[in-house]
Amino acid sequence: MGDIPKAVMEVEKRKKKVKKDNRIPKGEEVGYRQEVRVIQSMEDEPLPSIFNDPIHGHIEVHPLCVKIIDTPQFQRLRDLKQIGACYFVYPGASNNRFEHCIGVCHLAGQLARILQKRQPDLDISDKDILCVEIAGLCHDIGHGPFSHLFDAKFIPEAIPGFKWKHEDASKMMFDFLIKDNKLEEEFKKYGVGDKDQTFIREQILGPQKDTNRAYPYEGREENKRFLYEIVANDRNGIDVDKWDYFARDCHGLGIKNTFDHNRFMKFARVIRVNDSFQICSRDKEAETLYGMFQLRSVLHRRAYKHRVCNAVEAMIVDALLSADKVEIVPKKDRTCLTLSQCISDPEGYTKLTDSIFHVILMSTKPELEMARTLLERILHRQLYRCVGDTTPKRTPREEDTEDGKFVVEDLKKEIITYVIENTNGQLEKADLYIDIVLLDYGSKTRNPIDNVRFYTKNDPNNADFLKMENVSLMFPEVFAEHIIRLYYKKTDTKSMQIASKAFEEWCADEQNDYSLHSKFPDNTTET
Incomplete structure (x- = not known):
């Protein structure tokens, strides 16, 4: 009862008095029954949880999303650094995938609700919004140790020629999360059926190039294609995933975030362009969006691709490659897997986090001596x-x-x-x-603004590309x-x-x- 407002608490007291006296006060029958129905509906429908996030403030999280968060597969994200080895260079870069995914979930729901309210004709349902939020929440649950280091550098060396990315692991872990924690009934409880789960997976994976269909998705019809642009926008790269990691990484790195995603949302509109519904922006926001892409470049230059960060990453990769010869990731049946074998085994992958760094350091196995030596060099700053x-x-x-x-x-x-x-x-x-x-x-090598459609104040229902010279003469050519x-x-x-x-x-x-x-x-x- 702690979450029910005081006004409703008073109704509950009256309810108990009626039960005790075995009668309803004269003249109050209709109002009393309406108030009881309010209480029953509040008791039947779980309230959203409130999370206090350092970037977005107090945010509401749907009960089904909370069920997903409270699983071992999601909790492992607490031990995955968002920007990998940057923590060895930037002392504040300690943010993890856990809070990033919750932030993306929040922003995905925020943008979807703004479009729902602003353009009712789009027919965005509450279930659409919930699916987008779940996709945002689960889009990165497939990251391995030290984030992109694992799928971009370790796996290509450990399994040459094998095409695999963390989005594949995110789909695997999403399916395993539902099955391992018996969440099927929870999904049904909130009306998230098989087609909706397909929609969630498609948002995580992105459009598949091996399909012969003109429209690459099955989870939602073509008139709702714009929903696929919210979490991971393959059309132009403007999505809530970037907005959160821009804000969160800048906060940890001590680099000023020059992009205001809340302003972008104020001007976001879904417009039909060549029989395809797209999220577009006002023409006057072109320079602001250019600033967003420039911020991405700054973060890569100053942090993600910093020469010392990359030196540490190279040493971690060499250590993991050396350790990959040994089966060190345990399973429930007491068998063990190598690091690279975990990418096809969700149970083993659940246990694979940044903690592998210290697992190797603490091991006494002779086969891990070379890996231990490399990691000890990192701790002694012998890079x-x-x-x-x-x-x-x-x-x-x-x-x-x-x-x-x-x-x-x-x-x-x-x-x-x-x-x-x-x-x-x-x-x-x-x-x-x-x-x-x-x-x-x-x-x-292309100008990112070339992939964005813009509308004007006088014509908000039509969108087109903008030429660089019509925006500013100060844009770079390279x-x-x-x-x-x-x-x-x-x-x-x-x-x-x-x-x-x-x-x-x-x-x-x-x-x-x-x-x-x-x-x-x-x-x-x-x-």
Whole structure:
């Protein structure tokens, strides 16, 4: 009864008095029965829980979302750093996937409700909103240890050629979460049926390219395609996932968040464009959205792709690869899995978090000695050293490269071969690590604003693209660049200097186009 307002408490007292006297006071029969029905409806329908979030303040969370949160599969997110190894460089970057997912759930519901109220003709139901909230809540439950490090760097090395991403694991964990915690009845209780669960999975996974259908979704009809743009927008990248991690990561990193997602929501409208319903924005918001994409680039440059963060990540990846030879993740049947085997076993994946760092450190198994040594080096700050970096004068456009991809592996081999051959055997391949970083605005080499539709104040029901010159003449002409970094894995200063000099010679070679954009540390012993 603690959640029922005082006014209703008074009605409850009268209810007890009626029961005691065995009669309803004369003249109050109709009002009394109406008040009792109010109480019964409040007792039957669980109230939303209130979460106090440091970014969004006090937010309401639907009872079904709370049921999902209160499971081991979701609680594991408490031990997954949102921005991986950045915590080893930025002391405030301790935010986890747990609070991020709750924040995305909140923003997804907020945007959906704004569209529901602003445009009733869209026929957005409360169940649509609940499904979008659940998708936001569960979109990242498939992340592995140290977040993107696991699916972008560890798995490609552990299982070469195997195509897998954390969204695949999120779908696997969503299905396992429902089954393992017997939540089928809870979903039915709130009217979330099989088709709705398909809708949730599709939002998590994104559109599947292997389908022959013109419309790639089954969970919702084509007139509600815009709902798929709320959590993860594959059309232009403007979605609530970014809004939350922008705000949350900036808060932890100490970098000012220059994008106001609440303002964007004020101008969001769903408009039919070429038989497809899309979330569009006012024309005057184009510069604000450009600022959003610029903020993404700033976060990648200053934090996510920071040279020391990437050095720590490389050491963690090497440690995990070494540990992957040993079965160290236990299951209920007392069998164990290797780290890479967990991606196809939801029970094992539930136990796979950042804690694997300390599991390896505390292990006494001889097979984990190399992995332990690498992790101990991180704790002693004996990191891989960046001995030089360079940037191509021009980042290849997709149409310039084979299969639309920058041939990263060929360039890595070329650099390492040159360095080894020009140091008279003083360096070995195992001593070197090449990291090739792409910094962009979210659309590779293209202007991200080119993918956004805008409407005008005088014509709010039609939307079109905007030309750059109609927005501002100060937009950049280049929207992406590569940074090539050479790291030396050992700690002796002489070899570091040899590696740095050889890399500098490679950059200065006339056949390459890097010499004017290269940087080499004055002291190769600095972190």
